[in-house]
Amino acid sequence: MQIVRTGPDDERFTAWCQVWAATQRAERPDEEPRPASDHVALGRRLTTPGGSTGGTHRAAVADGTVVGALRVLLPVRDNTSVAHVDVAVHPATRRRGVGTALLQEAARLAAAAGRPSLVAEVDEPGVDEPGPDAPGRAFAAHHGWTCDLRETRRDLLLPVAEERLSALEAQAVAASAGYEVLTWRDRTPDPLLEDRALLYRRASTDTPSGDVPVGEEDWDAARVREQEAVALARGRTVLSAGAVRDGRLVAFTDLHVSPAQPERANQSGTLVLREHRGHRLGARVKTAVLRELAATLPAVRRISTHNLDTNRPMVAVNEALGFRRAGGLSTWSTRL
Template identity: 70%
Template sequence: MTAPPARIVDLGPDDDLFPAWCEVWAAVQRDDRPEDPPRPAQEHVALGRELVAPGGSRDGLHRAAVTGDAVVGALRVLLPLRDNPAVAFLDVAVHPVHRRRGLGTRLLAEGRAYAAERGRTLFISEVDEALPSSPGRAFAERHGWTCDLVETRRDLVLPVDADRLSALEAESARAGAGYEIRTWRDRTPDELLEDRALLERRMTTDAPHGDLPVEEEEWDGERIREYERSHVARGRTVLSAGAVTADGRLVAFTDLQVPLAQPGRASQAGTLVLREHRGHRLGARVKAAVLRDLAAQFPEVRRISTYNSDSNTPMVAVNEALGFVPAGHLSSWSLRL
């Protein structure tokens, strides 16, 4: 018997079908990387509530492909509101047992139409490529998207080698003797908040972005606080370290995210040194500092994953010095109308 065609429905984070929508993503993640725990549903729920809350920096929607009572496909669209007015971020997932039925194509068309109605002409999506034969890559190529950036995922098995870490700390401390290293958790100290916003803005101009059609992002202290609140709502804690000049200016930072419900694997998020303060091994110093905090506060973390463009040779060198090893790729794709 032929299965009935799927219907496409809008979902909110508190709808009855939303847990099944989250499970589609979990099934895809288990299929792609069975050694990694999938993202908890709490993270999707928190992001969904963030999108419908007034005054935020993003808008968007969630839709599901439903057959009978089962959610078999998922779509999320994110629209920046403070910058990049032509850009829409699209994410599509189809449950592995329901692939090759045209569901992904339908959801992608839904996302494109929704974004185009809101004046968006540049679409961006990411593909986690655990293996070279990723179905996400084939899907993007089949629909005419362009691969603009490839980052290598690197994993560090913990505990980090003590001699490696001590050697890196000693070398970087000598090179950056004029800077103080400070650490914090979840909330940037008030006196560093505006500098932290500048660093986030510069992440969008100074870090490698390949050929992605993105413009500089608008960040201020309130947007940093929104970013921090969103991580707490998603059930993550964020350990941060920064380099501060003698006159109290924050000029480098790194964030390490730990999912509290599944603390076995942490994620190294953004790391940046302001261009005018490079050459003092500050990236290495802040990474070493946050690793020390992680070992003290969350010894149960057994692995850290990070993503870097291979063109970012200074950061790749720091990661390799710590013992990170390649574990696949993350590719970013765009479609221009």
């Protein structure tokens, strides 16, 4: 087996994407895997200089077939001691050392980039007992990595019953007099751009992240626009709702929908600025984005979100909307 460099414009990349698709199908057979176009767009972002995140890709090749895939992501503007590592091995070639070889390559690349911390995520299907058997857990533990964060995935099946939605909405509106809520799609309105950057910066520290060795992210207006451009290049539709007071954006929530998976939406960030908490703005922006989703993307049947169970305010809003457990997501790390 050899480990070779690959990338979004390389002939091997299609097979590299297929390793991810086969991995996702093995783990969650009832869900469409991420489309290759998504890996290509992300790959271009990582390999084009000047962005906020750089990165590189490797393929494990045995007898001319790509059997394993590695992506290393290197934040450029902040968290410059961290390398994020995505590893997948085709289900047909597991337990033969391919994953270990890719992890060693990741460690070599991280060391060469001067990054002593490696961070990786493991999806853990399983509704009642989130993933005790997930191969990624056993693999990461075998390599001496520590589990720094274990989030619960919750799914909401759509449509939400109108009584439930309107009851929650009415409570939230009553508790948040003086705040206006608006929604937008793909592009933050110009007057709210600087505030949006501050919200992303705060989200990077205020969203509970256990012991994961990452710190504050450095956001400005240009980075918000960069992120929006990347989402568009990945073919995603991003629906957002925000709460505004005295002309300033103080809360937001984002949903991502990919055209290859038109029945699914993924919850991205949600944040209410600390100084504006206690007015049910979390519920208010979430109900607003749900209404927008139902009106503009009615094909979506399921929304997935990940939260730490101790993040009670966010989990309470999600449970009130009807989100139910659907497995977990754990984050692991090691130091070189």
